[in-house]
Amino acid sequence: xxxxxxxxxxSSASAQVMGxxxxxxxxxxxxxxxxxxxxxxxxxxxxxxxxGNQVVALGVIVAEDGWILTKASELGQKVSCRLADxxxxxxTIVGTHEATDLALLKIDAxxxxxxxxxxxxPAVGQWVVTPGVREVPEAIGVVGVGRRKIxxxxxxxxxxxxxxGETGAPRVAHVFPNSGAExxxxxxxxxxxxxxxxxxxxxxxxxxxxxKRNPGDAIKLSVLRDEEELEVEATLTSREISNEFxxxxxxxxxxxxxxxxxxxxxxxxIQHDSVLRPEExxxxxxxxxxxxxxxxxxxxxxxxxxxLPADLVRPVIDELKLQAPxxxxxxx
Numbered sequence: 121x122x123x124x125x126x127x128x129x130x131s132s133a134s135a136q137v138m139g140x141x142x143x144x145x146x147x148x149x150x151x152x153x154x155x156x157x158x159x160x161x162x163x164x165x166x167x168x169x170x171x172g173n174q175v176v177a178l179g180v181i182v183a184e185d186g187w188i189l190t191k192a193s194e195l196g197q198k199v200s201c202r203l204a205d206x207x208x209x210x211x212t213i214v215g216t217h218e219a220t221d222l223a224l225l226k227i228d229a230x231x232x233x234x235x236x237x238x239x240x241x242p243a244v245g246q247w248v249v250t251p252g253v254r255e256v257p258e259a260i261g262v263v264g265v266g267r268r269k270i271x272x273x274x275x276x277x278x279x280x281x282x283x284x285g286e287t288g289a290p291r292v293a294h295v296f297p298n299s300g301a302e303x304x305x306x307x308x309x310x311x312x313x314x315x316x317x318x319x320x321x322x323x324x325x326x327x328x329x330x331x332k333r334n335p336g337d338a339i340k341l342s343v344l345r346d347e348e349e350l351e352v353e354a355t356l357t358s359r360e361i362s363n364e365f366x367x368x369x370x371x372x373x374x375x376x377x378x379x380x381x382x383x384x385x386x387x388x389x390i391q392h393d394s395v396l397r398p399e400e401x402x403x404x405x406x407x408x409x410x411x412x413x414x415x416x417x418x419x420x421x422x423x424x425x426x427x428l429p430a431d432l433v434r435p436v437i438d439e440l441k442l443q444a445p446x447x448x449x450x451x452x
Contacts, residue, residue, distance in 0.1 A: 152257045159251035162406050164204050165235040166251045169211075169225075169402065171196030178252060178403030179225065180415065182437050184232045189437060191402035191417060192216040192223035193382040201227050204253040215443030217436045220428055221382050221417055224440035235404055237430045238411040241267055241390060248392040248427070249406040250416060258403075261394030267429060270420075272385030277333040277356025281306060283323040289313040289344065290323040304354035307345065314342035330356070336381055383418035389426035390414055396425050 169177040169190050179190035179201060188201060188211065195213065202208045209227035216223045242248065242263050252258040280299020283290040289311040295301050306312075312320060316339055320326045333339065335358040343350040358381075380398045392405070396419050404412035405427040414427035 149256065152260055155247075155249050155257050155260055156255050158249050158408055158410055159257050159406055161233070161410050162235060162249075162404055162412060163251040163253060163255065163257075164233045166204060166253055166403050168202040168253055169195065170200045170202060170208075171198065175399050177398075178258075178400055178416070180235045180402075180404045180412065181232045182224075183234050184230065186227040186229040186232060187437070187441070188225040188227060189402075189415065189433070190223050190225060191380075191382075191415075192218075192221050193380075194398065194402065195223055199225065201225065202253065203229075203232075214445075215440040217440060219385075219387060220432065220436055221386075222415070222428070222433065222436050222440070224437065224443075226444065236411045237434065238407055238409060238413040239430070240413070241429055242407050242413050247408055248394055249408075250394055250396060250400065251404060251406060252400070258400050259394040259396050261392045261425065263390060263392045264423075265391035267388050267390055270384050270386045270389055270426065276331040277335045277337050278358065279330055279339075279354060279356060283312075283326060285323050287322045289320055290326050298357075300354045300357045304341070304352050306341075306343070306352065306354070309345070311344040312341055313344055316340050317342075379420060380418040383420040383426065386417065386426065386428065388429055388432055389417065390429055391420075392425055392427065393423045394425050395423070401425075 165181045167179045167181065167188055168175050169179045176196065177191045177194040179188045181187070182189050199211045199213065200208055201211045209229055211225040211227050214224045214226050244263050244266055246263050248261045248263055249257050250259045278299065280296040280301040281292050282294035284293045285291050292306055292308055292310040292312065295306055295308060312326060314320060315326065315329050318329065333356055335356055337356050339354055339356065341352045341354060343352050378398055380401055390413070396416060398419050401416045401418055403416055405414045405416050407413050412430060414429045415433050416425060417428045418426045420426050
């Protein structure tokens with residue numbers, strides 16, 4: 121299989137797939153193993169980011185003294201990092217960069233292996249390899265679209281209820297399945313008196329307040345149910361999840377798995393077709409040189425993953441280092 125890298129281009133590889141044994145193209149593991157040598161250096165520079173006991177993102181070592189770059193919007197308040205050798209460290213979130221959705225972390229470690237950067241963008245049709253902490257890549261794909269801008273598409277959060285009542289506390293008339301309202305335990309007939317302590321004056325006042333919030337935001341509801349006052353916390357979802365009838369595009373996009381919560385609003389991305397889970401974003405995107413041409417920043421669709429180009433990423437690292445508190449810098 122080592123000859124595969126030297127002999128096949130992406131186009132010729134697709135022509136060869138019908139000749140592969142079923143286990144090669146149904147599991148993909150054997151094909152991914154062929155790229156193990158490509159990521160031999162990069163995987164040592166890749167880390168898993170944990171929030172509690174859950175992996176929430178990948179990250180990349182950008183300096184040997186413990187500086188790590190990752191995807192900001194997937195992080196919890198407390199995070200830790202697991203290196204390729206299995207060692208784990210508590211991490212400090214030094215700073216975040218809204219425009220790129222990147223965060224810089226610092227761990228108390230030395231003599232780490234920083235990633236090597238590629239100086240140019242890959243061409244359309246070239247291989248993309250995503251390393252994790254294992255010897256086998258997490259995914260492989262092909263560049264589909266060259267550098268382009270992704271405009272911000274702001275999506276309001278959705279509670280997932282139908283409301284009645286033009287004045288006073290709105291009444292819940294229907295609770296949609298798989299919504300934040302259902303998960304919070306709201307029931308038909310509930311009167312929602314307040315959101316985050318603010319008294320509601322009808323259904324439109326509640327709609328207006330919800331529309332100002334984002335998917336993933338938590339809100340506190342003061343609810344009257346059968347003359348009993350309740351305090352309920354609900355997490356807003358996206359409209360796709362809360363709607364009983366998804367659009368065809370939404371269904372197709374989600375057939376391949378969950379999408380990243382932040383997947384728009386980037387000055388420049390390189391699009392490839394690697395199938396990554398949201399928690400596999402934040403790490404390096406590697407070409408056949410073994411160097412990182414960018415950072416995988418979002419799973420945007422069934423066959424769409426976005427990578428931030430290296431020349432956009434590297435200045436952000438320097439900018440975020442300047443945000444580091446003296447207590448973090450003094451540990452270097």
